[in-house]
Amino acid sequence: MKGVPCPACKKYAMNRVRLRWQCPFCHERSSDDHLPALFYLALLSENRITNKSAREFLGTDSPEVIKKLLQRAPVIRKGNNKGAYYKHVDLMKYL
Incomplete structure (x- = not known):
């Protein structure tokens, strides 16, 4: 499933609102819930994440937002x- 899952209610997909991820169902907010999703994307893509694939998987339209998220994530x-x-x-x- 694409998107960032909510850690509280486990529903998909959280929205990016004012530098944080917010669940539309339970309104839980977090700034780093995208990290497990990036790990799963790396598993699915043979450890090759592009800006475009991250945008599609996380459900964010902005390349600049994804660039900043990837700069702060544990990726090289x-x-x-x-x-x-x-x-x-x-x-x-491993890969």
Whole structure:
């Protein structure tokens, strides 16, 4: 399932509101609930996350928001400009 799951009610998908993730059902708010979702995306994509794939998976339209989320996440950037992709550090020794 795509999106960021709510840690409180376990429903999908949280929305990005004012620098935080907010659940539309129980109104739980958090700033780092996207980290497990990025880990699952790395598992599904053979540890190759692009800005576009992260936008589609997390349900966010803004490339700038995803860029900032990826800069703060436990990922390593490979490549430059349009060819850039990210590898999750927890999966680098396995994939």
